Amino acid sequence: MVFNKNDVDYSLYLVTDSSMLPEGKSLYSQVKAGLENGVTLVQLREKDIETKDFIREAVEIQKLCREFNVPLIINDRIDVALAIGADGVHVGQDDMPIPMVRKLVGPDMIIGWSVGFRHEVETLAQWGPGMVDYIGVGTIFSTLTKKNPKKAPMGPQGAIDVLNALEDNKADWCRTVGIGGLHPVNIERVLYQCVSSNGKRALDGISLVSDIMAAPDAGAATKNLRCLLDNRSYKFVNLGLKCETVLSQTYKEVVNQVTSNRPLVQHMTNKVHQNFGANVTLAVGSSPIMSEVKEEVHELAQIPHSALLLNTGSVAPLDVLREAITAYNKEKRPIVFDPVGYSATETRKLLNDTLLSHGQFTCIKGNTSEILSLAKLTKEKMKGVDAFTGQIDNEMIAQATRVVAYTYKTIAVCTGEYDFIADGTFGGRYYLSSGPGLSAKDIPCVTIHNGSIPIMGEITASGCSLGSTIACCVGGVAPESNLFDAVVTAVVLYKTAGKLASTRCQGNGSFNVQLLDALYQLFHENSPEKWSTSLERL
Numbered sequence: 001m002v003f004n005k006n007d008v009d010y011s012l013y014l015v016t017d018s019s020m021l022p023e024g025k026s027l028y029s030q031v032k033a034g035l036e037n038g039v040t041l042v043q044l045r046e047k048d049i050e051t052k053d054f055i056r057e058a059v060e061i062q063k064l065c066r067e068f069n070v071p072l073i074i075n076d077r078i079d080v081a082l083a084i085g086a087d088g089v090h091v092g093q094d095d096m097p098i099p100m101v102r103k104l105v106g107p108d109m110i111i112g113w114s115v116g117f118r119h120e121v122e123t124l125a126q127w128g129p130g131m132v133d134y135i136g137v138g139t140i141f142s143t144l145t146k147k148n149p150k151k152a153p154m155g156p157q158g159a160i161d162v163l164n165a166l167e168d169n170k171a172d173w174c175r176t177v178g179i180g181g182l183h184p185v186n187i188e189r190v191l192y193q194c195v196s197s198n199g200k201r202a203l204d205g206i207s208l209v210s211d212i213m214a215a216p217d218a219g220a221a222t223k224n225l226r227c228l229l230d231n232r233s234y235k236f237v238n239l240g241l242k243c244e245t246v247l248s249q250t251y252k253e254v255v256n257q258v259t260s261n262r263p264l265v266q267h268m269t270n271k272v273h274q275n276f277g278a279n280v281t282l283a284v285g286s287s288p289i290m291s292e293v294k295e296e297v298h299e300l301a302q303i304p305h306s307a308l309l310l311n312t313g314s315v316a317p318l319d320v321l322r323e324a325i326t327a328y329n330k331e332k333r334p335i336v337f338d339p340v341g342y343s344a345t346e347t348r349k350l351l352n353d354t355l356l357s358h359g360q361f362t363c364i365k366g367n368t369s370e371i372l373s374l375a376k377l378t379k380e381k382m383k384g385v386d387a388f389t390g391q392i393d394n395e396m397i398a399q400a401t402r403v404v405a406y407t408y409k410t411i412a413v414c415t416g417e418y419d420f421i422a423d424g425t426f427g428g429r430y431y432l433s434s435g436p437g438l439s440a441k442d443i444p445c446v447t448i449h450n451g452s453i454p455i456m457g458e459i460t461a462s463g464c465s466l467g468s469t470i471a472c473c474v475g476g477v478a479p480e481s482n483l484f485d486a487v488v489t490a491v492v493l494y495k496t497a498g499k500l501a502s503t504r505c506q507g508n509g510s511f512n513v514q515l516l517d518a519l520y521q522l523f524h525e526n527s528p529e530k531w532s533t534s535l536e537r538l
């Protein structure tokens with residue numbers, strides 16, 4: 001085949017496996033169905049086969065691929081690739097070293113390499129162009145397809161690290177495909193989240209085995225994948241900074257919608273927060289349900305206007321949390337994530353990172369310690385779960401909030417005397433090959449202030465209950481609404497209530513009660529033109 005290896009379309013890369021074919025299907029028929037419906041690259045991967053049989057199969061599949069003008073890559077077996085004149089080879093970290101592969105196959109053949117870590121990218125960058133043409137970035141999620149996996153799943157965050165390493169090392173010639181456990185339920189999210197931090201690079205495609213090879217209808221499966229790749233719009237979010245010129249109008253509208261829709265807010269939260277959070281939810285016109293039952297998460301997620309508050313202060317078992325994330329993501333219902341004490345211990349960090357890689361969150365809310373450590377801007381351990389008290393300026397907090405929003409493609413909220421809210425959602429758009437161009441420092445961010453309210457830090461669960469309030473607002477607005485506006489409204493409402501309560505209370509006992517009363521009053525009056533906070537766009 002005459003093709004320019006620089007023009008290869010990596011968007012939908014099928015890797016074969018003859019051990020998982022459904023009854024009545026052959027390797028040939030599955031690959032053909034894939035090619036007919038939008039597969040752009042094929043890799044023949046046979047782990048247990050005699051050379052003679054591999055060659056016979058490779059020649060057959062090569063003929064098929066040529067009919068569709070799609071390149072054929074051979075896994076591991078450089079001899080087979082050379083013997084049949086394949087278009088490329090793919091090797092792993094434990095296979096033949098890349099410089100030797102290149103020497104054997106010559107300059108024109110595509111070479112692919114499995115990469116999971118930054119140092120591997122540094123190596124390929126040192127080799128320079130002309131060695132590795134593309135990398136399989138993985139394993140992204142756990143998969144049963146690869147026997148004896150040697151790497152732990154990296155999640156989208158690990159893939160972002162690899163993309164960043166490519167950018168940092170100026171390896172602009174190297175294309176990328178994500179691989180490992182990719183299925184329609186997570187592909188949009190992976191494409192959406194995996195963008196280098198400078199905004200310049202996104203994945204060039206996805207590579208997968210079982211979703212097509214094991215599909216009873218491989219044609220339909222491929223068509224579905226093709227749709228996800230071509231749509232480029234993640235319907236989970238529906239955003240873009242609107243935050244209308246007349247802010248009080250925006251707040252009023254959000255409160256009106258919450259009032260008429262009365263969202264059900266499922267709380268998976270810590271024991272300290274449970275009772276107060278339920279009362280705060282009621283105060284802002286919503287219904288709380290404090291359920292940590294795995295069996296009912298899907299049912300709850302299907303209720304119109306449901307939302308999930310996931311607070312990791314003291315937690316339900318991991319499988320329950322993961323199932324809840326899966327359920328709310330599946331129904332495209334909002335999740336507010338509160339990574340309590342993110343960096344207080346290694347255990348908490350690991351738990352939170354595991355959850356963050358498991359799903360898409362509408363909003364991530366934390367105090368300065370949590371947001372700074374999520375943004376990797378501080379290595380300082382938190383003492384307990386209290387907010388960071390060291391010297392820190394607002395510019396740095398704004399930057400950390402933007403980094404968290406950008407990294408997790410979410411609306412990030414950092415609480416403190418000044419609250420910061422950044423919108424990293426890009427309106428749900430996602431990209432192949434080149435990213436949105438903007439980096440974290442370019443995304444919208446606002447700060448909200450109404451003077452210091454020290455007593456806010458003297459009661460338990462005040463931060464957690466802002467999480468409840470946000471969940472009520474993002475759950476309560478109409479699905480086509482701007483969720484950034486909903487988050488801003490929740491923060492402004494809560495802050496105004498805090499201020500009002502602080503002028504009415506006599507100590508932290510009555511502050512608790514006054515805070516609930518103030519929320520109730522402000523929400524039900526719904527006269528935001530009287531609210532005391534100021535909002536500044538940064």
Ligand code: 3NM
Pocket residue numbers: 015114115136137138139140142143144145146179180181182207208209210211
């Ligand atoms: N390589 P599925 S993961 C062949 O991480 C392969 O390098 C991987 O199969 C890597 O799409 C993998 O069925 C298997 O999860 C991917």
Ligand code: MG
Pocket residue numbers: 075076090091092095
């Ligand atoms: Mg190999």
